[in-house]
Amino acid sequence: MTFKARILEAPEIRRMLRRIAHEILEKNKGPEDLALVGIHTRGVPLAQRLAESIHTFEGVTVPVGVLDITLYRDDLSEIAHQPKVRETKIPFDIWGKSIVLVDDVLYTGRTARAALDALIDLGRPRRVYLGVLVDRGHRELPIRADFVGKNLPTARTEVVKVKLEETDGEDAVELWEL
Amino acid sequence: MGALKHLLDFTGWEASQVEDLFETAKLMQEVLERPVKKVPALQGFTVATVFFEPSTRTKISFELAARRMSADVVSFSPGGSSLKKGESYKDTLLTLEAMKVDAYVIRTDAAGVPYQATRWVKGVVINAGDGRRAHPTQALLDAFTLTEALGGLEGKKIAIVGDILHSRVARSDAELFSLLGAEVWAAGPATLLPQTLPGARLTTSLKEALSDADAVIALRLQRERMEAGILPSIPEYVAGYQITPERLAWAKPQAPLLHPGPMNRDVEVDGRLADSENSLVTRQVANGVAVRMAVLYHLLVGRNR
Numbered sequence: 001m002t003f004k005a006r007i008l009e010a011p012e013i014r015r016m017l018r019r020i021a022h023e024i025l026e027k028n029k030g031p032e033d034l035a036l037v038g039i040h041t042r043g044v045p046l047a048q049r050l051a052e053s054i055h056t057f058e059g060v061t062v063p064v065g066v067l068d069i070t071l072y073r074d075d076l077s078e079i080a081h082q083p084k085v086r087e088t089k090i091p092f093d094i095w096g097k098s099i100v101l102v103d104d105v106l107y108t109g110r111t112a113r114a115a116l117d118a119l120i121d122l123g124r125p126r127r128v129y130l131g132v133l134v135d136r137g138h139r140e141l142p143i144r145a146d147f148v149g150k151n152l153p154t155a156r157t158e159v160v161k162v163k164l165e166e167t168d169g170e171d172a173v174e175l176w177e178l
Numbered sequence: 179m180g181a182l183k184h185l186l187d188f189t190g191w192e193a194s195q196v197e198d199l200f201e202t203a204k205l206m207q208e209v210l211e212r213p214v215k216k217v218p219a220l221q222g223f224t225v226a227t228v229f230f231e232p233s234t235r236t237k238i239s240f241e242l243a244a245r246r247m248s249a250d251v252v253s254f255s256p257g258g259s260s261l262k263k264g265e266s267y268k269d270t271l272l273t274l275e276a277m278k279v280d281a282y283v284i285r286t287d288a289a290g291v292p293y294q295a296t297r298w299v300k301g302v303v304i305n306a307g308d309g310r311r312a313h314p315t316q317a318l319l320d321a322f323t324l325t326e327a328l329g330g331l332e333g334k335k336i337a338i339v340g341d342i343l344h345s346r347v348a349r350s351d352a353e354l355f356s357l358l359g360a361e362v363w364a365a366g367p368a369t370l371l372p373q374t375l376p377g378a379r380l381t382t383s384l385k386e387a388l389s390d391a392d393a394v395i396a397l398r399l400q401r402e403r404m405e406a407g408i409l410p411s412i413p414e415y416v417a418g419y420q421i422t423p424e425r426l427a428w429a430k431p432q433a434p435l436l437h438p439g440p441m442n443r444d445v446e447v448d449g450r451l452a453d454s455e456n457s458l459v460t461r462q463v464a465n466g467v468a469v470r471m472a473v474l475y476h477l478l479v480g481r482n483r
Contacts, residue, residue, distance in 0.1 A: 071209070071217035071247075071475075082480040085205045121214040 001159060001176045007152060010171035013133070016149035017046070020131055021053035023147050028098050031060040033126065035097045039115050040068045040086050042104035045166035046133060050102060065090035067101070072114035094123040100147070104162040106132040109143035134173055136160050182477055184303040186292050187312040188353045196358060200322055202472035203465070209246065210468055220247035223478050226279040228254045229306070230267065230286040235439060235463065236306050236316070240283045243470035249478075252279065267291050268298050275299045281478060284308070302477045310346050316438055317350035319469040321358060323462050324393050327434045332359035337387040337429070338378070339419060340397030340446055341370040341409070347438045348397060352377035363387040366419060369408055384419055391429040395436045396421050396446040412445060422448040426456065434458045 008016075028034050031054055038047030044066050051064045068086040070076070076083070101115050112130055119128065131147035136154040150173070154160060159176040163169075182195070209217055225244040227237050232255065244251045254270065271282060281302040284292045289309030296303045307313040321331060328334055336355050342348045342364045352362045356377030364371070364378040365387035371380050381387050388394060403409050421435060435447065435456045443449050451457060 068205075071219040076219055076479055077222060077481075079480060082476065085202050085475070087205060088208060117218070121216070122212055 001178060004158065004175040004177050006172060006174050007134075007160075008150065008173035010165075013149070013171045013173070016133065017049050018053050020147045020149060021050050021057065024050065024100055024129070024131065025054060025057065027129070027146065031058045031062055033097050034100070035063045035065065035092055035094065036100050036102055037065040037067050037090065037115075037119065039101060039103040039111060040066065040070075042162055042164055042167055043067075043102045045164050046104060046131075047100075047102040048166075050100070050131070063092040065092065065094075067115055067118055069111060069114040069118050072118045074110060074114065088118070088122075090122055094119065094125050096124075096126050098127050098129070099125045100129045100131050102131045104133050104164075105160050106130070106135045106143075106145050106148070107138055107160075109139045109141035112143045112145075113141050133162055134160055184292075184296050184305075185314050185473055185477060186296070186303065186305045187314055187350065188317070188357060191354075191357060193358055196318070196321065196354070199318065199469075199472050199476055200325060202475055203322055203469045206246075206468040206471040206475075207465070209471070210464075216246050216248060218248045219475060220244065220249035220478055223249040223280045224252065224278060225249045225281045225283065225474065226252045226254060226274050227283045227306070228271065228274065228285070230256055230270075230284070230288075230291070231307070232257075233285050233307065235466075236285065239463070239466040240304075240306060240315075240470050243467050243474055244281075246467065247471055247474055249281075249474065252277075267294070271295055271298050275301065280481070281474065302481065304473065304477065307346055310344055310349070312350045312353075313346040314350050314354070315466070315470055315473060316347050317354040318473070319462055319466045320347075320351055320395065320436055320438070321354050322469050323436060323458050323465050324355075324434070325358075326461075326465070327458060328392055330358075331355055333361070334359075334392040335361045335363065335390060336393050336395065337391040338362065338364045338395045338397065339384065339387065339421060340366055341399055341403060342366045342375060342380070342397070343370045343372045343408075344400065344403060345397050347395075348375065348378075351395060363391070367410070367415065369410075370403075384425060385428055388425060388428040391433055393434045393436065394421060394426065394429055395438075396441075398438060398440065399442055399446055401442075416445060420444075420446065420448060421451060423451055423454075426451060432456065436462055439463070 036047040038044035051062045066089045068088045070083045070085045129146040132145045133149040135148045161174045163172045283304045283306045285306040289311035292305040355362045362378040
């Protein structure tokens with residue numbers, strides 16, 4: 001893989017997440033019945049950061065959950081290696097809640113679909129939003145994000161790498177060529 | 179070590195593989211707590227439970243595990259089957275293979291059939307108990323339950339009590355527990371002890387086995403052995419080897435008591451203990467489903483159908 005470009009730096013990512021937090025509050029008409037669910041791996045710290053911003057703006061602690069979609073992947077039985085199942089932890093009742101599913105990159109839409117299936121097996125939320133840091137296009141399913149940090153048109157031969165302080169030691173979004 | 183192809187026994191296994199499997203089993207426990215206790219991970223796979231020898235709980239446990247992973251399940255049992263008409267193990271399995279089965283969970287009173295099966299069929303073979311040889315998923319669920327209770331098996335003393343000679347559970351438990359670093363003691367009357375048991379020390383002294391033990395596993399006594407004259411009598415066994423509260427006191431305080439079931443109450447275990455806080459018997463049953471889900475996941479995902 002060869003490096004092509006650095007698309008976002010830490011300050012831009014920070015600003016984008018703050019904007020998304022405002023948009024979530026605006027769309028949900030406040031923090032009532034709101035909950036954030038991060039999709040493993042990088043969706044989890046992103047969801048936590050959004051919750052921190054919401055707390056700063058509104059003084060309200062919004063619950064945050066963690067969702068692993070491995071057991072729901074539609075390509076699970078086709079892939080050669082065996083993906084490690086990780087923890088799903090939703091420490092609140094999702095019934096009647098407005099849930100924002102959070103992920104780093106929206107690409108084919110298959111992860112979002114799997115996350116919806118997984119979430120709905122856990123209860124019946126009132127509604128589900130999707131928030132992502134980067135939307136790189138190439139959808140294979142009729143899925144769109146409600147909250148997007150950056151729309152980044154890409155080629156299929158390119159890879160979008162999101163790096164976060166919590167998982168990678170720095171905040172950045174990079175474009176690589178396969 | 180590469181991915182597992184079949185689960186026959188623990189030959190060639192490494193402790194890290196068991197730990198990986200337990201990691202998955204823990205996550206499967208969470209799935210079993212959900213309102214919808216089912217995930218689509220094995221959608222499109224077909225699992226056959228091929229029980230040449232009857233067993234209710236192991237069969238139900240495997241079938242539930244497969245269904246909770248969304249696999250299709252077919253079940254074969256010898257009652258009324260072609261086995262009675264003289265069909266061989268091989269032909270039975272080849273018939274199922276022709277019907278596109280992906281995994282075979284095999285229980286048989288003949289040791290070695292699951293091994294042979296790996297030569298006959300392309301699918302995954304899981305040994306659900308073969309003769310006196312092995313019962314690896316029972317050992318895995320025992321070790322998983324003990325790991326939950328004791329925080330790990332490294333350096334722990336585990337006592338297995340009962341008919342060691344005829345027990346595939348004792349064999350698989352000793353093999354697996356010692357792989358995980360436990361000190362395993364197997365105790366029973368001299369007529370029910372084998373010459374050797376890999377991974378375990380043998381003794382006719384219950385006190386020696388139980389002293390300072392971190393956990394005790396009582397095995398089921400099979401009454402048919404008694405009829406065969408191998409075992410003296412129930413009262414004699416009870417007098418020497420039944421796990422009573424007084425005898426369990428030789429072990430460490432709060433030492434858990436396990437039993438692979440079905441339990442002959444007041445034979446292997448004093449009835450007062452069977453329902454006590456020490457007893458992890460129902461926990462074993464619950465964990466059995468989660469562990470078997472993990473086994474199916476590790477064996478089937480990533481394989482070609």
